[in-house]
Amino acid sequence: GAGVSQSPRYKVAKRGQDVALRCDPISGHVSLFWYQQALGQGPEFLTYFQNEAQLDKSGLPSDRFFAERPEGSVSTLKIQRTQQEDSAVYLCASSFSGTDIYGYTFGSGTRLTVV
């Protein structure tokens, strides 16, 4: 596609519910990143994929968070047993390579609200 596509755009989950957020990167982009942006804050790194390999998951806040990119294209961020503190915008970004001179291309994000 022409850009990074994320779905759903908005998600309301009851506390304790599991959610899955999807990211379709730009075709051919090797690198894929997930970020979490809480209200009034800048994006914070969650995890990084190079093709299907998850090379860095140091930013995942707890073992309730899990990300995958099984075929090196679409990625899913899963949050189990959601808590109110998980409420945030989840951003996906991709780049042709880790050293892309054009920087990341971001998706529009998924706004997760846990009630």
Add this chain to the structure above:
Amino acid sequence: AQRVTQPEKLLSVFKGAPVELKCNYSYSGSPELFWYVQYSRQRLQLLLRHISRESIKGFTADLNKGETSFHLKKPFAQEEDSAMYYCALSETGGYQKVTFGTGTKLQVIP
């Protein structure tokens, strides 16, 4: 650990006035610095990066390693510059995991 500080949450300037958005960083190595911008209802997008040494939409930013700063400047603000601006840092090379500041909202008053 790498850290980016943007001291101003909101900066209001009149149209035609100079703009300076402040950014300071801490990083033990040799970082790469960026400014990202998010216009209303749009995606976060790269504005400029220090290694390019270019002016984008009239904005420039100079990396000052002595002061560990990367302030964003524009001599004459335009209404269309109103947006959220994020300063960001990554390691040179590698896969460029980026650390963002908390952002400054620039409001240009007509």
